[in-house]
Amino acid sequence: MRATDFLLCVIDASGGAIRGRTLLQKRAFFVSELTGIDAGLRFDAHYYGPYSTTVESAATQLQNLGFIQESNTGFGSVSGGFEVRRYDYSLTEDGVRLLVPLRGTREHQEIRNAISRMASAGDPNYVELSIAAKAYFLIKRKGGGMSVLELQKQAEKYNWSISPKSIEHAVNFLLSVDLASKA
Amino acid sequence: MDSRLEIRDPIHGFIYREPYERDLIDTRVYQRLRNLRQLALAHLVYLGATHTRFDHSLGAFHIAGKLGKVLVESESERRLIRLAALLHDIGHGPFSHVAEPILRAHSPKQLLEGKEESKIHELISADIILKNTELKEYLSDREREQIVGLLDGSFGHSYLHELVSGPIDADKQDYLLRDSHFSGVKYGIYDQERLANTLCVYDDNDDFVIAISIDGLHALEQFVLAKYYMTTQVYRHKIRLITDNMIERAIRLGIEADGIKWLKSLYAYDGSDEYIQEYLQWHDERLMTEILREKNTHAEDIFKRLRERRLFKCIFEADQNDFHDPWVRDFVFAGANDFHRSLESMIAKHFGFDANYVIAYTVTFASATKTESEIPVLHRTKTTVFHDESALFKSVDQKIREQHFHIYAPVEYRGDERKKSRQFREFKMVILQMIQKLANPQQELHLDRESES
Numbered sequence: 001m002r003a004t005d006f007l008l009c010v011i012d013a014s015g016g017a018i019r020g021r022t023l024l025q026k027r028a029f030f031v032s033e034l035t036g037i038d039a040g041l042r043f044d045a046h047y048y049g050p051y052s053t054t055v056e057s058a059a060t061q062l063q064n065l066g067f068i069q070e071s072n073t074g075f076g077s078v079s080g081g082f083e084v085r086r087y088d089y090s091l092t093e094d095g096v097r098l099l100v101p102l103r104g105t106r107e108h109q110e111i112r113n114a115i116s117r118m119a120s121a122g123d124p125n126y127v128e129l130s131i132a133a134k135a136y137f138l139i140k141r142k143g144g145g146m147s148v149l150e151l152q153k154q155a156e157k158y159n160w161s162i163s164p165k166s167i168e169h170a171v172n173f174l175l176s177v178d179l180a181s182k183a
Numbered sequence: 184m185d186s187r188l189e190i191r192d193p194i195h196g197f198i199y200r201e202p203y204e205r206d207l208i209d210t211r212v213y214q215r216l217r218n219l220r221q222l223a224l225a226h227l228v229y230l231g232a233t234h235t236r237f238d239h240s241l242g243a244f245h246i247a248g249k250l251g252k253v254l255v256e257s258e259s260e261r262r263l264i265r266l267a268a269l270l271h272d273i274g275h276g277p278f279s280h281v282a283e284p285i286l287r288a289h290s291p292k293q294l295l296e297g298k299e300e301s302k303i304h305e306l307i308s309a310d311i312i313l314k315n316t317e318l319k320e321y322l323s324d325r326e327r328e329q330i331v332g333l334l335d336g337s338f339g340h341s342y343l344h345e346l347v348s349g350p351i352d353a354d355k356q357d358y359l360l361r362d363s364h365f366s367g368v369k370y371g372i373y374d375q376e377r378l379a380n381t382l383c384v385y386d387d388n389d390d391f392v393i394a395i396s397i398d399g400l401h402a403l404e405q406f407v408l409a410k411y412y413m414t415t416q417v418y419r420h421k422i423r424l425i426t427d428n429m430i431e432r433a434i435r436l437g438i439e440a441d442g443i444k445w446l447k448s449l450y451a452y453d454g455s456d457e458y459i460q461e462y463l464q465w466h467d468e469r470l471m472t473e474i475l476r477e478k479n480t481h482a483e484d485i486f487k488r489l490r491e492r493r494l495f496k497c498i499f500e501a502d503q504n505d506f507h508d509p510w511v512r513d514f515v516f517a518g519a520n521d522f523h524r525s526l527e528s529m530i531a532k533h534f535g536f537d538a539n540y541v542i543a544y545t546v547t548f549a550s551a552t553k554t555e556s557e558i559p560v561l562h563r564t565k566t567t568v569f570h571d572e573s574a575l576f577k578s579v580d581q582k583i584r585e586q587h588f589h590i591y592a593p594v595e596y597r598g599d600e601r602k603k604s605r606q607f608r609e610f611k612m613v614i615l616q617m618i619q620k621l622a623n624p625q626q627e628l629h630l631d632r633e634s635e636s
Contacts, residue, residue, distance in 0.1 A: 004517050064547075064584045065503055065512055085568070094509035 001107050003058040004067075006032075006039035008091070009108045011068060012099050013115040017090035019126075022048060024089055026129040027115070028055045033136070033179060034114035037107055045158045049134040059089065067095035121176030124169075132170035134160050136179055190241060194361050198245040203321055204269065208241070210317040216240055216272065218466030222362060222417070223278045224426040227492055229366035229417065236272045236279065242357035243347075244269040246379070250346050250353060254384055254393075260343060266322070267333040267347040271354060274308030276462060277470035281427045282450065285434050290452040305334065307452060310459050340391040342384045349393060350555040351378070351406060359409045362417060370412035373405040385559045385566070394559035395569070404575050407555055411579045419546060425494050425591050428542045429485050436539055437474060437482030445473070446482070481539055488593075495542065498530075498610040499590035506618075514622040516545055516586050522621060526590070529617045534610075536592050546587040556580060590614060 010031050011018055018024045029050050032041050043050040062068045072087045091099070102108050118124070124132060138154045139146055146154070148167050155162045162170075174180035188205055189197045200208065207213060216237035225232040247268030251261035276282060286303045287295060295303060309331045312318060318327065332338025333347055346352055356375055363371025381399020384391050395403050417423070437443045438450060449465060452458060474486045488494065506512040514522055523543040531538035556570035570576050594610075596603040 002517065004513075060584075061517060064586060065509075065516055067509065067513070085571075094512075098509045098513055 001037055001039045003039045003041060003054050004062055005102055006037060006041070006107075006111070007055065007058045007062060008067065008095060008099055009102055009111040010115070011089060011091055011095075012103070012108070013112040016096075017088060019086060019088045021087045022130055023126040024059065025049075025051055025055055026126060026133045027118070028052065029133050030118060030129070030136075030177070030179075031111055031114045034117060034177060035107070035110040037110065043137070045137065049130045049160065050137045062095070063089075065094075066092055067098055068092060117177050121173050124173055128166075128169060128173065131162055131166045132173045134158075134162060135167060135170040136174055139174075139180060192238070192242060192245070194242055194357070194364055195245050198241055204244075204265070207266075207269070207318065207321045210321075212273070212311065212315050212317050212463060213237075215463060215466060216275070218468060219275050219277070219279060220467055221279070221358070222366075222423070223281050223430065223467075224489060225366065225417065225420070225423050227426055227489075227494070228420055228422040229368070232362070232366045232417075234361060234365040236275055239358055239361055240269055240272050242361055243271060243353045246356045246375070247346060247353035249379055250356075250382065253379060254342065254346065254382060260339065263326070263329055263333055263339075264343060264346050264353075266326070267330045268353045270308065270312055270318075270330060271334060271347060272304075272308070273311050274304040274306070276304065276307070276449075277465050277467050278427075278430050280304070281430045282434055284431060285438070285450045286452055288435075289438065289447060289450045294452065294454055303452065306454075307459070307462065309335065310454060311463070314456055314459060315463075342391045342393045345393040350558060351382070351393065351395075351403070355410065356406075359406070359413055362413060363409070366417050368413075368416060370416050371409045373409040374402045377402040378406055383561060385561060387559065392559065394561050394566070397560055397562045397572075400560060400569075400572055403555075403558070403569060404573050407573075407576055407579060411583055414583070421497060421589075422494065424544065424546065424589065425497065426489060428544055428591055429489055429495055432539070432542055433474065433482045433485035433489075436485070437477065437480060440539060441477065441480035441482055443474075443477055443480065443482060485540075495540065495591040496594050496596060497589055498592050498594060498607065499614045500587060501611075501615075502585050502587045504585070508619075508622070511618060511622040515588050515618060516547075518622075525621055526614075526617060529621070530590065530592070530614060533613065533617070534592070536594075540593050542591040544589045544591065546589060 010028055029043055041052040041054045043052045063070050068089050069092050070087055070089055072085045074085050135151055138151055148164050151167055188200050192198050217235050219236040221234050221236055221239050222232045244265055248265045251264045255261045283303050312327050312331050329338050333343055336344040359371035378399060381396045383394050383396055385394035437446045471486060474482050477483045503512055506515055526543050527541040528538045531541045558569040560567045560569055560572045596606050
């Protein structure tokens with residue numbers, strides 16, 4: 001499946017819009033893991049967790065071609081004076097038209113199911129999903145079970161700071177969507 | 184100051200080198216960059232554009248040194264930044280970026296996993312930096328690993344990486360000025376001193392990144408405009424796109440249709456020492472000469488055309504706004520190779536060309552401005568991002584995101600300008616129908632005289 005089609009389906013299955021670049025990346029990450037669909041996304045360890053430049057360029061491509069639109073909202077300044085902005089993505093009319101043949105496909109159904117599973121598992125926000133993605137990325141990279149302490153130590157290697165409590169939340173989410181088993 | 188350590192550069196004046204940097208520059212592996220033209224065959228349009236990767240790498244090294252003095256406290260990190268800039272293009276092969284898609288196509292997939300198409304030369308650069316015996320004489324193992332890490336972003340804070348590989352890095356700060364100068368255009372000029380002096384390091388949520396003071400906003404705007412103008416006027420000049428595509432097609436045909444074994448080996452990067460050693464023997468002129476020796480091959484024929492400047496011509500051009508139907512737009516700009524090949528065959532069959540010589544090409548500017556938009560702009564009491572501060576950037580960004588679709592073929596337009604325009608319109612009309620047909624196969628294709636005229 002092309003990365004652009006994959007992303008269109010993820011946004012479609014998320015109700016036609018996704019709030020925030022991080023959420024877009026993490027949803028794409030978990031949908032990719034849950035469905036096993038090969039869209040060539042290739043996630044690497046970045047500062048903000050698993051990150052795919054392919055997702056980023058597919059989103060840019062869809063935006064350039066008028067199939068999704070990006071809007072941003074300011075949330076004022078945080079300490080240090082930096083203005084926080086969130087970038088939201090939504091399908092355009094042309095994007096919805098492009099989805100018509102995709103909606104009948106097996107991949108679209110699988111992507112819908114994956115998004116539903118994530119919603120049933122508590123529909124984590126971008127921060128929670130980001131921590132869960134980091135935890136899953138580390139567990140998968142090790143190839144098996146890890147203790148909370150081990151996870152924390154591994155996370156430090158990537159400059160990821162994760163508290164034991166947030167690891168617990170992350171593990172609960174991973175268990176709910178069947179991406180982890182209790183050791 | 185020892186004059187033997189200085190080089191006079193037309194862009195930056197005197198460039199000073201430390202003795203070990205001079206020795207490193209004097210190695211054979213580094214001197215090879217003198218034989219790689221920075222802009223491939225752009226001199227077929229811009230007569231003066233014969234400058235090389237060597238000149239540019241020295242320029243980037245000089246700017247990295249200047250930026251390091253302002254932004255980096257540690258002497259060892261300043262040294263690493265200069266070296267990383269000096270070596271950043273060491274992995275380029277003949278005709279630089281032009282052959283990267285071929286390297287991707289003929290190299291083992293697992294080796295390139297996670298690497299963008301345009302970044303394969305960076306993998307080769309890393310191999311050369313880590314393994315080349317000449318470089319080992321002047322740089323320690325640790326230093327070579329750190330340089331590679333700086334270039335790929337795995338070593339040090341983000342701002343150090345951004346100085347050598349970021350939206351306003353030393354590389355771009357040099358090539359805009361240099362390419363502009365040697366092309367004989369004035370589009371790439373910006374206030375480098377002001378830009379460099381208004382850059383700063385910003386603590387973004389525990390990650391240190393490059394930011395700009397509000398006082399440098401206009402210098403950054405000027406830089407972005409310079410990049411935009413150079414992209415549209417020089418880097419994406421129609422003739423330059425044609426020559427780049429002809430080189431790529433010639434090499435591809437040389438490997439896939441003509442079966443030239445040495446050519447296939449040259450573009451089958453496998454990460455081995457033997458490969459790198461062989462790769463380092465090649466440069467623009469040698470590739471041109473060796474291909475011209477392969478008589479009666481497609482590759483030879485196309486390179487002969489390039490040498491004699493008998494170039495393919497553009498027979499179709501459109502941008503995304505010309506395709507109102509979303510399926511067609513998606514097909515043309517995101518359909519990639521299958522669509523290109525089918526269209527090339529259809530055009531060849533209809534107009535009687537050799538299908539190998541019809542080239543469908545998508546010109547995209549998408550990556551050009553992406554990252555500048557997020558550069559933090561520091562005010563006295565708050566921090567914003569560049570695209571929110573600069574009204575000018577928004578319109579440039581909008582324009583630069585437009586994608587174009589071109590088709591080139593070996594045609595000769597004849598007659599006066601009016602007749603040439605008419606011939607072009609005829610091609611365009613027929614090709615538009617072919618595109619519609621490929622995107623919507625259930626539709627009937629009518630290529631009658633009426634639609635062609």
